[in-house]
Amino acid sequence: MEDFIVKRYPERAIYDKDKLYEFLDRNILCHVSFCENGNPFIIPMIFSRIGDFIYFHGSYESRLIRFIGSGGNVTIGITNINGLVVATHIKNNSLNYESAVVNGSGEWVEDEDEKLRFFESLSKKFIPGIWEYSKRPDNEDLEKTAVVRVKIEKFSMKMREGDTNEKEKYDNLWSGVIEIKYNYVYNGEINELPDFLKSFIKFEKN
């Protein structure tokens, strides 16, 4: 675990598994880091968590999928930026954020029920209600899709929130936090949408 003990700003560290899982479950994008022949690689991936595993899907030809499936060790990073912390000194500007880093080794998921549970978990995170609304994968779809999972063996989280910690303000300049909000927007006709989307999105005509 030593590698996963946060050394910089340790007061921002979190080692609570429930908090990790809650954070993973409201994110869909991660970056996966892996090494081959000592060289670092990084690939953005969509993911879903079930139990103590992080699941990925893709093609059987995909290099990362094959790497994970064959037991490869990966480290996964997920970060949300929630705000810009404006200080009076340029050097004290900061971001409010949440981040998690997870490490573990992979394996193939062959069982079709488990593959289906992965699709269910991922799509429920994608948009609530879409699993109930849409055409689900059949046996042929599940066979064609490569699914792998990584056991969550080590992890750490960090977060920063709140105002600037600036002790010395400069020249009465303004300081404070600008929040970042993520909105789901649809530009078309509201009435044509199914109900699960109406409650999910914010309408904004251009």
Place this chain on the structure above:
Amino acid sequence: MEDFIVKRYPERAIYDKDKLYEFLDRNILCHVSFCENGNPFIIPMIFSRIGDFIYFHGSYESRLIRFIGSGGNVTIGITNINGLVVATHIKNNSLNYESAVVNGSGEWVEDEDEKLRFFESLSKKFIPGIWEYSKRPDNEDLEKTAVVRVKIEKFSMKMREGDTNEKEKYDNLWSGVIEIKYNYVYNGEINELPDFLKSFIKFEKN
């Protein structure tokens, strides 16, 4: 370069340096992948690009900063999600996104003018106008801050945009794109803000 040739969905690949730089310059967060003793690590970092280099700053104690400063090879991933592509089949749901992966080796930045240019570049990307408004770093600040840079030696980009490619629609279900918009929001009194922030943010009282 072979490692950086996109094999999956090659039609989504971009190898244009101007497009890469434009993309880097409107992002502030990346994930840095590196290997030590064959093990993969990932760390979220804020960055700025000047010329053909990606700059990072931090503490002289930071493991990643020291790794990059001493010539370490890193691969950097940056991804934006721009939309949710809703298909009629669960298996055809997708994301609209832009992503870049950059690889190169690092070095220390010791020159104080170059460190200052880094702070200028980063803060102009953080919030336009903040560099002109705020107290800039002095020589002592620059000395205390560790700055490193990575030469952009190899890169690849991918993007997906537009509607679902679904050929076979299921049961007349709805399909289309839900956009994701990022808004800067301030919850306080507008009048107390300096001008550079008034034009930057969207006001939204809770």
